Structure formats: structure tokens, C-alpha cells
Amino acid sequence: MTDQKILIDLKNLTEGERLEMSKLGILSPESKITPTVFPEIHKNRPPIEKYVTHAPHVINEAYNYAKPSSFSRALRLDIGDYKILLISGTASVNEEGKAEHIGDFRAQQWRTYRNITNLLSAEGMTWHDVVRTTNYLRDIERDYAEFNKIRTTFYNWLGLDPLPASTGIQARLCWETLLIEIEAYAVCKVK
Numbered sequence: 001m002t003d004q005k006i007l008i009d010l011k012n013l014t015e016g017e018r019l020e021m022s023k024l025g026i027l028s029p030e031s032k033i034t035p036t037v038f039p040e041i042h043k044n045r046p047p048i049e050k051y052v053t054h055a056p057h058v059i060n061e062a063y064n065y066a067k068p069s070s071f072s073r074a075l076r077l078d079i080g081d082y083k084i085l086l087i088s089g090t091a092s093v094n095e096e097g098k099a100e101h102i103g104d105f106r107a108q109q110w111r112t113y114r115n116i117t118n119l120l121s122a123e124g125m126t127w128h129d130v131v132r133t134t135n136y137l138r139d140i141e142r143d144y145a146e147f148n149k150i151r152t153t154f155y156n157w158l159g160l161d162p163l164p165a166s167t168g169i170q171a172r173l174c175w176e177t178l179l180i181e182i183e184a185y186a187v188c189k190v191k
């Protein structure tokens with residue numbers, strides 16, 4: 001690991017951090033970052049291939065706005081005859097990485113659906129391939145009724161049956177301006 005990839009202050013680690021980083025093999029007894037070692041297990045069994053999914057015409061790449069960023073907007077996994085798409089928490093963010101519709105929960109939800117729709121489309125998938133969503137609302141008591149009306153309207157318009165499995169969670173989102181964030185999992189058979 002080069003010094004430019006170390007984003008934490010090694011001089012100000014707590015004893016707990018020092019202990020856990022040492023047990024992970026990241027920190028040497030001299031409190032230096034150790035070289036990254038490709039795990040022995042992967043020499044005979046390489047990890048599954050992962051492919052980053054992009055939809056730059058509607059939503060920017062995460063590393064362009066969340067510096068430093070440590071996630072992809074979506075990852076595709078190809079497993080046998082199946083394609084699996086894991087879509088990270090997605091919100092009302094535009095192609096320039098700016099929040100859209102500040103203060104307007106309903107518009108943010110529609111923009112979030114638009115962003116997810118385009119990430120699905122980038123892999124030749126649709127909402128009919130979505131098997132699960134996790135829905136994070138900043139204020140679930142205030143916004144859940146509207147959220148559910150919009151989601152039901154959207155899913156009915158799409159003709160989804162069965163509906164994706166779903167969880168709703170109240171959460172503080174990464175930006176104060178965001179009122180909703182949705183992650184989705186989609187699976188389809190490859191032709």
C-alpha cells in the first residue's frame with residue numbers, strides 16, 4: 001500500500017486501532033503499514049470476477065463526489081447461467097454528483113428510481129429482475145406513507161408480480177440534503 005492510499009493518521013491511532021490493525025496484518029510491530037499480500041487461498045481459487053456498472057448519463061461515479069470513496073455504484077457478478085447485480089445505496093444524485101430536489105421527498109424518491117432504473121438498464125436488466133430492496137428514509141415516521149404510495153404506484157405501473165422483498169429503515173444518510181436512499185439486488189438468467 002502506497003502512502004497516498006493511507007487515509008488515516010498512523011501517528012494518532014488508538015490502542016484499540018493499533019491492536020485490531022495488527023491482528024488483521026495491516027500494521028507491523030513497528031507500526032508501519034505492511035505490504036498487501038494476495039491471500040494464499042486465491043492462488044488456486046481466484047475470487048469471483050466482479051464488473052462495475054456505470055450509468056454516467058444520469059448518475060455520476062461515486063468516486064467523483066465522495067472523495068475519498070470506497071464503493072462502486074453497482075457491481076455485476078456472473079455466476080453460471082445467472083447475472084447478479086448489487087446496487088449500492090442510491091439517492092437523488094445527478095450526473096454531476098449533486099443532490100437533486102432538496103427538501104422534496106417525493107421528487108427525491110422518483111429520481112432515485114430513475115437512477116436505479118438506469119443502473120439496471122446498463123446491465124440489460126429491469127425492475128422485473130429486482131429481488132430485494134433496502135429503503136433508507138431519513139424520517140420514516142414522517143415520510144413512510146408517501147414512500148409507500150409512490151413505491152406502490154411505481155411497482156403497479158411496472159406490473160411487478162411478485163413484488164421484491166423489502167426492508168424499510170430510518171437512517172441518517174450521508175448528506176443532510178438526502179431524504180431517501182435505496183439499494184437493490186437483481187438477478188437474471190443469461191441467455
